[in-house]
Amino acid sequence: MSEEQFTPQAPTGTHDVMPPESFxxxxxxxxxxxxxxxxxxxxxxTPMFEDVRxxxxxxxxxxxxVSKEMYDFEDRGGRHLALRPEGTAxxxxxxxxxxxxxxxxxxxxxxxFRYERPQAGRYRQHHQLGVEVIGSDDxxxxxxxxxxxxxxxxxxxxxxxxxxxxxMGCSACRPAYVEQLKVHLQAHExxxxxxxxxxxxxxxxRVLDCKKPGxxxxxxxxxxLRDHLCAACAEHHHHxxxxxxxxxxxxxxxxxxxxxxxxxxxxxxEFAATSLESAQNAIGGGGRYDGLVELLGGPATPGIGxxxxxxxxxxxxxxxxxxxxxxxxxxxxxxxxxxxxxxRTLVATLRQAGVFAERAYDSRSMxxxxxxxxxxxxxxxAIIGEQEAASGSVTIxxxxxxxxxxxxxxxxxxxxxxxxxDQ
RNA sequence: GUGGGCGUAGCUCAGGUGGUUAGAGCGCCAGGUUGUGGCCCUGGAGGCCGGGGGUUCAAGUCCCCUCGUUCACCCCA
Numbered sequence: 001m002s003e004e005q006f007t008p009q010a011p012t013g014t015h016d017v018m019p020p021e022s023f024x025x026x027x028x029x030x031x032x033x034x035x036x037x038x039x040x041x042x043x044x045x046t047p048m049f050e051d052v053r054x055x056x057x058x059x060x061x062x063x064x065x066v067s068k069e070m071y072d073f074e075d076r077g078g079r080h081l082a083l084r085p086e087g088t089a090x091x092x093x094x095x096x097x098x099x100x101x102x103x104x105x106x107x108x109x110x111x112x113f114r115y116e117r118p119q120a121g122r123y124r125q126h127h128q129l130g131v132e133v134i135g136s137d138d139x140x141x142x143x144x145x146x147x148x149x150x151x152x153x154x155x156x157x158x159x160x161x162x163x164x165x166x167x168m169g170c171s172a173c174r175p176a177y178v179e180q181l182k183v184h185l186q187a188h189e190x191x192x193x194x195x196x197x198x199x200x201x202x203x204x205x206r207v208l209d210c211k212k213p214g215x216x217x218x219x220x221x222x223x224x225l226r227d228h229l230c231a232a233c234a235e236h237h238h239h240x241x242x243x244x245x246x247x248x249x250x251x252x253x254x255x256x257x258x259x260x261x262x263x264x265x266x267x268x269x270e271f272a273a274t275s276l277e278s279a280q281n282a283i284g285g286g287g288r289y290d291g292l293v294e295l296l297g298g299p300a301t302p303g304i305g306x307x308x309x310x311x312x313x314x315x316x317x318x319x320x321x322x323x324x325x326x327x328x329x330x331x332x333x334x335x336x337x338x339x340x341x342x343x344r345t346l347v348a349t350l351r352q353a354g355v356f357a358e359r360a361y362d363s364r365s366m367x368x369x370x371x372x373x374x375x376x377x378x379x380x381x382a383i384i385g386e387q388e389a390a391s392g393s394v395t396i397x398x399x400x401x402x403x404x405x406x407x408x409x410x411x412x413x414x415x416x417x418x419x420x421x422d423q
Numbered sequence: 424g425u426g427g428g429c430g431u432a433g434c435u436c437a438g439g440u441g442g443u444u445a446g447a448g449c450g451c452c453a454g455g456u457u458g459u460g461g462c463c464c465u466g467g468a469g470g471c472c473g474g475g476g477g478u479u480c481a482a483g484u485c486c487c488c489u490c491g492u493u494c495a496c497c498c499c500a
Contacts, residue, residue: 007473009491012491012492063498064497064498064499065498065499068424068498069498069499086499086500087500112500114498114499114500116424116497116498116499117424117425117495117496117497118492118493119493119494119495119496120493120494120495121499121500122498122499122500123500126499126500127500128500129500130500195497259499260498260499270500271500278494278495279494279495279496280499280500282499282500283500284500285499285500307500308500309499309500310500311500312500313500335459335460337458365453365457365458366458366459366460367454367456367458367459367460368452368453368460369459369460370459370460370461371459371460371461372460373460374460374461375460375461381459381460383458383459385458385459386458387458388458395458395459397459397460399460399461403459403460403461405459
Protein backbone atom coordinates (compact mmCIF):
# COMPACT_ATOMS: atom_id res chain seq x y z
CA MET A 1 0.00 0.00 0.00
CA SER A 2 2.99 2.28 0.35
CA GLU A 3 3.03 4.03 -2.99
CA GLU A 4 6.18 5.98 -2.31
CA GLN A 5 8.14 2.73 -1.88
CA PHE A 6 7.26 1.50 -5.34
CA THR A 7 10.19 0.33 -7.38
CA PRO A 8 9.16 -0.93 -10.79
CA GLN A 9 9.59 -4.60 -11.56
CA ALA A 10 8.52 -6.94 -14.34
CA PRO A 11 5.04 -8.24 -13.49
CA THR A 12 4.70 -11.61 -11.78
CA GLY A 13 5.43 -14.45 -14.12
CA THR A 14 7.11 -12.27 -16.74
CA HIS A 15 10.78 -11.79 -17.44
CA ASP A 16 13.11 -9.44 -19.20
CA VAL A 17 15.38 -11.12 -21.68
CA MET A 18 18.64 -9.25 -21.48
CA PRO A 19 21.94 -9.59 -23.30
CA PRO A 20 23.75 -11.94 -23.53
CA GLU A 21 20.79 -14.30 -23.11
CA SER A 22 18.87 -12.39 -25.75
CA PHE A 23 21.48 -13.36 -28.34
CA UNK A 24 20.56 -16.94 -27.64
CA UNK A 25 16.90 -16.12 -28.15
CA UNK A 26 17.70 -14.48 -31.45
CA UNK A 27 19.66 -17.53 -32.52
CA UNK A 28 16.86 -19.85 -31.51
CA UNK A 29 14.28 -17.94 -33.51
CA UNK A 30 16.67 -17.65 -36.45
CA UNK A 31 17.25 -21.40 -36.49
CA UNK A 32 13.55 -22.09 -36.38
CA UNK A 33 12.89 -19.51 -39.06
CA UNK A 34 15.39 -20.96 -41.47
CA UNK A 35 14.09 -24.48 -40.94
CA UNK A 36 10.45 -23.48 -41.30
CA UNK A 37 11.32 -21.57 -44.46
CA UNK A 38 13.06 -24.61 -45.91
CA UNK A 39 9.94 -26.65 -45.21
CA UNK A 40 7.80 -24.19 -47.13
CA UNK A 41 6.30 -22.18 -44.27
CA UNK A 42 5.73 -18.44 -44.39
CA UNK A 43 5.86 -16.16 -41.37
CA UNK A 44 2.56 -14.95 -39.98
CA UNK A 45 2.10 -12.20 -37.43
CA THR A 46 -1.28 -12.05 -35.75
CA PRO A 47 -2.36 -9.51 -33.12
CA MET A 48 -1.42 -10.26 -29.55
CA PHE A 49 -5.08 -10.02 -28.61
CA GLU A 50 -8.27 -11.24 -30.26
CA ASP A 51 -11.98 -11.10 -29.74
CA VAL A 52 -12.44 -13.37 -26.76
CA ARG A 53 -14.82 -15.55 -28.75
CA UNK A 54 -11.95 -16.76 -30.93
CA UNK A 55 -10.70 -18.64 -27.90
CA UNK A 56 -14.01 -19.55 -26.35
CA UNK A 57 -15.23 -21.20 -29.52
CA UNK A 58 -11.89 -22.50 -30.64
CA UNK A 59 -10.48 -24.03 -27.51
CA UNK A 60 -13.76 -24.81 -25.78
CA UNK A 61 -15.15 -23.21 -22.65
CA UNK A 62 -14.16 -26.22 -20.58
CA UNK A 63 -10.44 -25.80 -21.28
CA UNK A 64 -8.71 -24.49 -18.17
CA UNK A 65 -6.74 -22.11 -20.31
CA VAL A 66 -10.00 -20.46 -21.30
CA SER A 67 -12.09 -20.83 -18.18
CA LYS A 68 -9.63 -19.58 -15.60
CA GLU A 69 -6.32 -18.57 -17.12
CA MET A 70 -7.16 -16.07 -19.80
CA TYR A 71 -6.11 -12.43 -19.66
CA ASP A 72 -9.36 -11.02 -20.93
CA PHE A 73 -10.46 -7.43 -20.73
CA GLU A 74 -12.80 -4.87 -22.16
CA ASP A 75 -11.25 -2.10 -24.21
CA ARG A 76 -12.35 1.51 -24.23
CA GLY A 77 -14.82 0.77 -26.98
CA GLY A 78 -16.52 -1.96 -24.99
CA ARG A 79 -15.07 -4.84 -27.01
CA HIS A 80 -14.38 -8.03 -25.07
CA LEU A 81 -10.82 -9.02 -25.95
CA ALA A 82 -8.25 -11.47 -24.66
CA LEU A 83 -4.48 -11.74 -24.86
CA ARG A 84 -3.83 -14.88 -26.82
CA PRO A 85 -3.34 -17.93 -24.59
CA GLU A 86 -2.02 -20.09 -27.44
CA GLY A 87 -0.98 -19.72 -31.04
CA THR A 88 -3.25 -21.85 -33.18
CA ALA A 89 -6.65 -20.21 -32.88
CA UNK A 90 -5.41 -16.77 -34.03
CA UNK A 91 -3.73 -18.23 -37.10
CA UNK A 92 -6.91 -20.11 -37.97
CA UNK A 93 -8.87 -16.91 -37.52
CA UNK A 94 -6.49 -15.17 -39.90
CA UNK A 95 -6.90 -18.01 -42.37
CA UNK A 96 -10.66 -17.63 -42.30
CA UNK A 97 -10.40 -13.89 -42.71
CA UNK A 98 -7.96 -13.88 -45.64
CA UNK A 99 -8.59 -17.26 -47.28
CA UNK A 100 -5.09 -17.87 -48.63
CA UNK A 101 -4.57 -20.71 -51.08
CA UNK A 102 -4.38 -24.12 -49.44
CA UNK A 103 -2.53 -25.85 -48.05
CA UNK A 104 -1.66 -22.74 -46.10
CA UNK A 105 1.65 -23.28 -44.30
CA UNK A 106 2.41 -20.68 -41.64
CA UNK A 107 5.02 -20.35 -38.94
CA UNK A 108 5.08 -17.93 -36.05
CA UNK A 109 7.16 -16.80 -33.09
CA UNK A 110 5.00 -15.05 -30.58
CA UNK A 111 4.25 -14.61 -26.90
CA UNK A 112 1.29 -16.30 -25.23
CA PHE A 113 -0.35 -15.26 -21.99
CA ARG A 114 -1.93 -17.35 -19.27
CA TYR A 115 -2.83 -16.23 -15.79
CA GLU A 116 -1.41 -19.06 -13.71
CA ARG A 117 1.00 -19.44 -10.82
CA PRO A 118 4.53 -19.31 -12.16
CA GLN A 119 7.03 -22.06 -11.47
CA ALA A 120 9.94 -23.72 -13.21
CA GLY A 121 9.24 -23.55 -16.92
CA ARG A 122 5.84 -21.96 -16.50
CA TYR A 123 5.25 -18.27 -16.95
CA ARG A 124 2.40 -15.85 -17.41
CA GLN A 125 4.00 -14.70 -20.60
CA HIS A 126 5.84 -17.36 -22.49
CA HIS A 127 6.99 -17.57 -26.06
CA GLN A 128 6.14 -20.12 -28.65
CA LEU A 129 7.59 -21.08 -31.96
CA GLY A 130 5.08 -22.93 -34.04
CA VAL A 131 3.73 -23.93 -37.42
CA GLU A 132 0.26 -24.57 -38.79
CA VAL A 133 -0.87 -26.21 -42.01
CA ILE A 134 -4.45 -25.49 -42.92
CA GLY A 135 -6.39 -27.04 -45.78
CA SER A 136 -5.35 -30.67 -46.04
CA ASP A 137 -5.83 -33.84 -44.05
CA ASP A 138 -3.00 -35.64 -45.83
CA UNK A 139 -1.23 -37.75 -43.20
CA UNK A 140 2.05 -36.86 -44.87
CA UNK A 141 1.58 -33.38 -43.42
CA UNK A 142 1.33 -34.83 -39.94
CA UNK A 143 4.63 -36.53 -40.63
CA UNK A 144 6.21 -33.42 -42.11
CA UNK A 145 5.20 -31.20 -39.25
CA UNK A 146 6.33 -33.64 -36.56
CA UNK A 147 9.58 -34.30 -38.37
CA UNK A 148 10.22 -30.55 -38.48
CA UNK A 149 9.82 -30.21 -34.73
CA UNK A 150 11.86 -33.31 -34.09
CA UNK A 151 14.72 -32.14 -36.29
CA UNK A 152 14.61 -28.72 -34.69
CA UNK A 153 15.28 -30.26 -31.30
CA UNK A 154 17.99 -32.47 -32.72
CA UNK A 155 19.70 -29.55 -34.43
CA UNK A 156 19.81 -27.73 -31.14
CA UNK A 157 21.78 -30.64 -29.78
CA UNK A 158 19.02 -32.05 -27.60
CA UNK A 159 19.35 -35.80 -27.27
CA UNK A 160 16.92 -36.56 -24.49
CA UNK A 161 13.62 -35.74 -26.12
CA UNK A 162 10.84 -38.29 -26.34
CA UNK A 163 8.03 -37.99 -28.87
CA UNK A 164 4.72 -39.29 -27.57
CA UNK A 165 1.94 -39.77 -30.06
CA UNK A 166 -1.71 -40.73 -30.01
CA UNK A 167 -4.87 -40.42 -32.04
CA MET A 168 -7.93 -38.65 -30.71
CA GLY A 169 -10.20 -40.08 -33.39
CA CYS A 170 -12.73 -37.96 -35.19
CA SER A 171 -16.37 -36.96 -34.95
CA ALA A 172 -17.30 -40.30 -36.51
CA CYS A 173 -15.65 -42.55 -33.94
CA ARG A 174 -14.81 -40.57 -30.80
CA PRO A 175 -18.38 -39.99 -29.49
CA ALA A 176 -19.12 -43.73 -29.45
CA TYR A 177 -15.87 -44.39 -27.62
CA VAL A 178 -16.52 -41.65 -25.08
CA GLU A 179 -19.88 -43.24 -24.32
CA GLN A 180 -18.21 -46.58 -23.67
CA LEU A 181 -15.62 -44.88 -21.50
CA LYS A 182 -18.35 -43.15 -19.51
CA VAL A 183 -20.09 -46.44 -18.84
CA HIS A 184 -16.81 -47.89 -17.64
CA LEU A 185 -15.98 -44.90 -15.44
CA GLN A 186 -19.41 -44.92 -13.90
CA ALA A 187 -19.08 -48.60 -13.04
CA HIS A 188 -15.77 -47.93 -11.30
CA GLU A 189 -16.58 -44.49 -9.92
CA UNK A 190 -15.61 -45.39 -6.35
CA UNK A 191 -12.06 -46.24 -7.42
CA UNK A 192 -11.36 -42.92 -9.15
CA UNK A 193 -9.35 -40.19 -7.47
CA UNK A 194 -11.20 -37.56 -5.41
CA UNK A 195 -11.34 -35.05 -8.19
CA UNK A 196 -12.41 -37.32 -11.02
CA UNK A 197 -14.77 -39.36 -8.87
CA UNK A 198 -17.03 -36.35 -9.10
CA UNK A 199 -16.07 -34.73 -12.34
CA UNK A 200 -15.46 -37.64 -14.72
CA UNK A 201 -18.72 -37.05 -16.58
CA UNK A 202 -17.85 -33.51 -17.72
CA UNK A 203 -14.66 -34.54 -19.49
CA UNK A 204 -14.16 -38.31 -19.46
CA UNK A 205 -11.06 -38.20 -21.66
CA ARG A 206 -9.32 -36.12 -19.04
CA VAL A 207 -9.40 -39.09 -16.66
CA LEU A 208 -7.04 -40.93 -19.02
CA ASP A 209 -4.50 -38.22 -18.37
CA CYS A 210 -4.80 -38.41 -14.56
CA LYS A 211 -1.70 -39.63 -12.77
CA LYS A 212 -3.41 -40.76 -9.58
CA PRO A 213 -3.19 -44.53 -8.93
CA GLY A 214 -6.95 -44.87 -8.63
CA UNK A 215 -7.69 -43.40 -12.02
CA UNK A 216 -4.81 -45.23 -13.66
CA UNK A 217 -6.14 -48.49 -12.30
CA UNK A 218 -9.61 -47.87 -13.62
CA UNK A 219 -8.59 -46.68 -17.07
CA UNK A 220 -6.02 -49.44 -17.52
CA UNK A 221 -8.74 -52.06 -17.50
CA UNK A 222 -11.11 -49.87 -19.51
CA UNK A 223 -11.59 -49.29 -23.23
CA UNK A 224 -8.78 -47.52 -25.08
CA LEU A 225 -9.50 -45.02 -27.81
CA ARG A 226 -6.91 -46.59 -30.07
CA ASP A 227 -8.94 -49.79 -30.22
CA HIS A 228 -12.08 -47.91 -31.18
CA LEU A 229 -10.89 -45.70 -34.01
CA CYS A 230 -12.90 -45.81 -37.21
CA ALA A 231 -11.22 -47.33 -40.24
CA ALA A 232 -10.20 -43.96 -41.65
CA CYS A 233 -8.69 -42.75 -38.38
CA ALA A 234 -6.90 -46.03 -37.79
CA GLU A 235 -5.43 -45.90 -41.28
CA HIS A 236 -4.41 -42.29 -40.80
CA HIS A 237 -2.70 -43.11 -37.51
CA HIS A 238 -0.84 -46.10 -38.93
CA HIS A 239 0.30 -44.02 -41.87
CA UNK A 240 1.70 -41.34 -39.56
CA UNK A 241 3.51 -43.71 -37.22
CA UNK A 242 4.99 -45.73 -40.07
CA UNK A 243 5.91 -42.59 -42.01
CA UNK A 244 7.69 -41.08 -39.04
CA UNK A 245 9.81 -44.19 -38.71
CA UNK A 246 10.65 -43.96 -42.41
CA UNK A 247 11.94 -40.42 -42.08
CA UNK A 248 13.94 -41.38 -39.02
CA UNK A 249 11.76 -40.05 -36.22
CA UNK A 250 11.27 -42.35 -33.24
CA UNK A 251 7.94 -42.13 -31.48
CA UNK A 252 6.22 -43.94 -28.67
CA UNK A 253 2.52 -44.65 -28.66
CA UNK A 254 0.89 -43.07 -25.60
CA UNK A 255 -2.73 -44.07 -25.25
CA UNK A 256 -3.13 -41.65 -22.38
CA UNK A 257 -1.98 -38.59 -24.28
CA UNK A 258 -5.06 -36.41 -24.23
CA UNK A 259 -4.45 -32.77 -24.93
CA UNK A 260 -6.26 -29.92 -23.31
CA UNK A 261 -8.03 -28.19 -26.16
CA UNK A 262 -11.34 -29.29 -27.65
CA UNK A 263 -10.22 -28.76 -31.19
CA UNK A 264 -7.87 -31.72 -31.48
CA UNK A 265 -8.77 -34.63 -33.75
CA UNK A 266 -6.77 -37.63 -34.91
CA UNK A 267 -3.04 -37.10 -34.45
CA UNK A 268 -1.91 -35.57 -31.17
CA UNK A 269 1.68 -35.49 -30.00
CA GLU A 270 3.95 -34.07 -27.38
CA PHE A 271 7.70 -33.74 -27.00
CA ALA A 272 8.98 -34.38 -23.47
CA ALA A 273 12.47 -33.32 -22.43
CA THR A 274 13.54 -36.11 -20.11
CA SER A 275 16.58 -34.12 -19.02
CA LEU A 276 14.36 -31.65 -17.20
CA GLU A 277 13.84 -32.35 -13.52
CA SER A 278 10.88 -30.05 -13.25
CA ALA A 279 7.33 -31.18 -13.75
CA GLN A 280 7.04 -29.02 -16.83
CA ASN A 281 9.01 -31.14 -19.24
CA ALA A 282 6.71 -30.79 -22.25
CA ILE A 283 8.77 -28.63 -24.59
CA GLY A 284 6.42 -28.87 -27.51
CA GLY A 285 3.13 -30.32 -28.53
CA GLY A 286 0.43 -30.19 -31.09
CA GLY A 287 -1.90 -32.13 -33.23
CA ARG A 288 -4.53 -32.18 -35.90
CA TYR A 289 -7.60 -29.98 -35.65
CA ASP A 290 -9.89 -30.94 -38.48
CA GLY A 291 -12.90 -29.21 -36.95
CA LEU A 292 -11.39 -25.95 -35.77
CA VAL A 293 -11.80 -23.85 -38.89
CA GLU A 294 -15.49 -24.70 -38.96
CA LEU A 295 -15.82 -24.04 -35.23
CA LEU A 296 -14.53 -20.53 -35.83
CA GLY A 297 -17.02 -19.91 -38.59
CA GLY A 298 -15.03 -20.91 -41.67
CA PRO A 299 -15.66 -23.67 -44.18
CA ALA A 300 -14.97 -27.23 -43.02
CA THR A 301 -11.21 -27.35 -43.40
CA PRO A 302 -8.67 -29.66 -41.77
CA GLY A 303 -5.46 -28.49 -40.18
CA ILE A 304 -2.47 -29.53 -38.11
CA GLY A 305 0.25 -27.75 -36.21
CA UNK A 306 2.44 -27.56 -33.15
CA UNK A 307 3.82 -25.11 -30.66
CA UNK A 308 7.21 -25.18 -29.00
CA UNK A 309 7.89 -23.36 -25.75
CA UNK A 310 11.03 -21.29 -26.15
CA UNK A 311 11.70 -20.93 -22.43
CA UNK A 312 11.37 -24.65 -21.86
CA UNK A 313 13.48 -25.55 -24.85
CA UNK A 314 16.23 -23.31 -23.55
CA UNK A 315 15.91 -24.88 -20.11
CA UNK A 316 16.32 -28.27 -21.74
CA UNK A 317 19.35 -26.98 -23.63
CA UNK A 318 20.81 -25.82 -20.32
CA UNK A 319 20.16 -29.23 -18.79
CA UNK A 320 21.98 -30.88 -21.66
CA UNK A 321 24.58 -28.10 -21.85
CA UNK A 322 23.96 -27.54 -25.52
CA UNK A 323 23.15 -24.60 -27.78
CA UNK A 324 25.26 -22.05 -26.01
CA UNK A 325 25.44 -18.86 -28.03
CA UNK A 326 28.26 -16.40 -27.57
CA UNK A 327 27.56 -12.70 -27.75
CA UNK A 328 29.02 -11.14 -30.90
CA UNK A 329 32.29 -9.32 -30.33
CA UNK A 330 33.63 -6.24 -32.08
CA UNK A 331 36.24 -6.64 -34.76
CA UNK A 332 37.84 -3.35 -33.84
CA UNK A 333 37.70 -1.27 -30.70
CA UNK A 334 38.84 2.29 -31.17
CA UNK A 335 40.84 3.81 -28.34
CA UNK A 336 41.23 7.53 -28.74
CA UNK A 337 43.01 9.50 -26.04
CA UNK A 338 43.04 12.77 -27.98
CA UNK A 339 39.50 13.80 -27.19
CA UNK A 340 37.37 11.33 -29.14
CA UNK A 341 37.09 13.05 -32.51
CA UNK A 342 39.08 10.36 -34.28
CA UNK A 343 37.11 7.62 -32.58
CA ARG A 344 33.91 9.22 -33.78
CA THR A 345 34.90 9.33 -37.43
CA LEU A 346 36.67 5.98 -37.48
CA VAL A 347 33.83 3.92 -35.97
CA ALA A 348 31.37 5.70 -38.25
CA THR A 349 33.41 4.75 -41.30
CA LEU A 350 33.88 1.17 -40.15
CA ARG A 351 30.25 0.70 -39.25
CA GLN A 352 29.08 2.11 -42.55
CA ALA A 353 31.17 -0.61 -44.15
CA GLY A 354 29.36 -3.19 -42.06
CA VAL A 355 32.18 -3.79 -39.63
CA PHE A 356 31.33 -4.33 -35.97
CA ALA A 357 33.28 -1.46 -34.40
CA GLU A 358 33.09 -0.16 -30.87
CA ARG A 359 34.82 2.61 -28.95
CA ALA A 360 35.21 4.02 -25.47
CA TYR A 361 33.46 7.14 -24.29
CA ASP A 362 33.95 9.81 -21.65
CA SER A 363 37.57 10.57 -22.57
CA ARG A 364 39.08 8.10 -20.18
CA SER A 365 42.73 7.17 -19.85
CA MET A 366 44.34 4.84 -22.35
CA UNK A 367 44.69 2.21 -19.69
CA UNK A 368 41.04 2.45 -18.89
CA UNK A 369 39.98 2.43 -22.55
CA UNK A 370 42.11 -0.60 -23.29
CA UNK A 371 40.55 -2.36 -20.36
CA UNK A 372 37.11 -1.71 -21.84
CA UNK A 373 38.40 -2.84 -25.22
CA UNK A 374 39.63 -6.08 -23.73
CA UNK A 375 36.37 -6.74 -21.94
CA UNK A 376 34.39 -6.11 -25.10
CA UNK A 377 36.02 -9.16 -26.62
CA UNK A 378 37.23 -7.14 -29.60
CA UNK A 379 39.84 -8.77 -31.82
CA UNK A 380 41.84 -5.59 -32.27
CA UNK A 381 42.28 -2.27 -30.58
CA ALA A 382 42.86 0.71 -32.85
CA ILE A 383 44.81 3.19 -30.78
CA ILE A 384 45.00 6.88 -31.47
CA GLY A 385 47.31 8.79 -29.18
CA GLU A 386 49.05 12.10 -29.65
CA GLN A 387 51.64 10.64 -32.02
CA GLU A 388 49.08 8.95 -34.24
CA ALA A 389 46.87 12.01 -34.26
CA ALA A 390 49.80 14.15 -35.34
CA SER A 391 50.91 11.81 -38.13
CA GLY A 392 47.51 10.65 -39.35
CA SER A 393 48.11 7.07 -38.32
CA VAL A 394 46.56 4.35 -36.19
CA THR A 395 48.24 1.74 -34.01
CA ILE A 396 46.65 -1.68 -34.33
CA UNK A 397 47.04 -3.94 -31.35
CA UNK A 398 45.92 -7.56 -31.26
CA UNK A 399 43.95 -8.25 -28.12
CA UNK A 400 43.10 -11.90 -28.36
CA UNK A 401 46.63 -13.26 -28.29
CA UNK A 402 50.12 -12.14 -27.37
CA UNK A 403 50.49 -8.41 -27.63
CA UNK A 404 51.42 -7.59 -31.18
CA UNK A 405 51.04 -4.18 -32.68
CA UNK A 406 51.91 -2.05 -35.66
CA UNK A 407 51.23 1.47 -36.78
CA UNK A 408 49.49 2.11 -40.09
CA UNK A 409 48.24 5.16 -41.88
CA UNK A 410 44.55 5.79 -41.43
CA UNK A 411 44.01 4.86 -45.09
CA UNK A 412 45.79 1.54 -44.74
CA UNK A 413 43.91 0.84 -41.56
CA UNK A 414 40.52 1.46 -43.12
CA UNK A 415 41.40 -0.53 -46.22
CA UNK A 416 42.50 -3.47 -44.18
CA UNK A 417 39.52 -3.55 -41.86
CA UNK A 418 36.80 -2.79 -44.34
CA UNK A 419 37.84 -5.35 -46.93
CA UNK A 420 37.36 -9.09 -46.90
CA UNK A 421 40.29 -11.33 -46.12
CA ASP A 422 41.91 -9.04 -43.62
CA GLN A 423 43.92 -10.53 -40.82
C1' G B 424 -6.95 -21.25 -6.67
C1' U B 425 -4.07 -24.53 -2.56
C1' G B 426 0.53 -25.64 0.14
C1' G B 427 6.04 -25.30 1.45
C1' G B 428 11.13 -22.70 1.02
C1' C B 429 13.49 -18.02 0.52
C1' G B 430 13.99 -12.30 0.40
C1' U B 431 21.22 -8.81 3.43
C1' A B 432 25.82 -4.40 -1.91
C1' G B 433 25.15 -4.81 -9.38
C1' C B 434 25.81 -10.64 -8.80
C1' U B 435 26.66 -15.14 -5.49
C1' C B 436 26.31 -15.38 -0.40
C1' A B 437 28.27 -14.96 5.35
C1' G B 438 26.04 -12.72 9.47
C1' G B 439 25.25 -19.31 16.84
C1' U B 440 20.80 -18.61 21.57
C1' G B 441 18.48 -10.28 19.40
C1' G B 442 23.64 -6.11 21.77
C1' U B 443 27.60 -0.52 19.72
C1' U B 444 29.99 2.51 12.92
C1' A B 445 26.43 -4.71 8.63
C1' G B 446 30.86 -8.32 6.06
C1' A B 447 33.34 -11.53 2.04
C1' G B 448 34.19 -13.06 -3.01
C1' C B 449 33.20 -11.52 -7.89
C1' G B 450 32.00 -7.18 -10.67
C1' C B 451 32.60 -1.75 -11.06
C1' C B 452 35.91 2.88 -10.49
C1' A B 453 40.88 4.77 -9.52
C1' G B 454 46.07 4.28 -8.54
C1' G B 455 50.71 1.24 -8.74
C1' U B 456 53.24 2.05 -14.90
C1' U B 457 52.38 11.03 -16.89
C1' G B 458 51.14 6.00 -24.47
C1' U B 459 49.06 0.13 -23.62
C1' G B 460 44.34 -4.51 -21.84
C1' G B 461 44.59 -9.61 -19.76
C1' C B 462 47.95 -11.47 -14.21
C1' C B 463 49.24 -9.22 -9.48
C1' C B 464 49.06 -5.40 -5.46
C1' U B 465 46.66 -1.07 -3.04
C1' G B 466 42.60 2.02 -2.31
C1' G B 467 37.50 3.62 -3.32
C1' A B 468 32.38 3.90 -4.46
C1' G B 469 28.11 1.07 -3.58
C1' G B 470 23.17 -1.41 1.65
C1' C B 471 16.93 2.93 5.40
C1' C B 472 19.33 -5.92 5.69
C1' G B 473 11.86 -6.32 0.25
C1' G B 474 7.81 -3.10 2.62
C1' G B 475 4.54 -2.07 6.97
C1' G B 476 3.28 -2.98 11.98
C1' G B 477 4.47 -5.30 16.77
C1' U B 478 7.53 -7.34 21.13
C1' U B 479 12.04 -5.25 23.60
C1' C B 480 16.35 -0.80 26.95
C1' A B 481 18.02 -2.83 22.07
C1' A B 482 15.62 -6.26 15.86
C1' G B 483 19.32 -8.10 9.80
C1' U B 484 18.19 -11.61 13.91
C1' C B 485 11.73 -12.86 17.36
C1' C B 486 6.02 -12.34 16.08
C1' C B 487 2.01 -10.71 12.60
C1' C B 488 0.60 -8.70 7.90
C1' U B 489 1.94 -7.58 2.98
C1' C B 490 4.64 -7.68 -1.58
C1' G B 491 8.13 -10.32 -4.39
C1' U B 492 10.49 -14.82 -5.57
C1' U B 493 11.00 -20.05 -5.86
C1' C B 494 9.23 -25.19 -5.69
C1' A B 495 5.07 -28.45 -5.83
C1' C B 496 -0.34 -29.51 -6.79
C1' C B 497 -3.80 -28.22 -10.85
C1' C B 498 -3.06 -27.40 -15.92
C1' C B 499 0.06 -26.63 -19.73
C1' A B 500 4.77 -24.67 -23.95
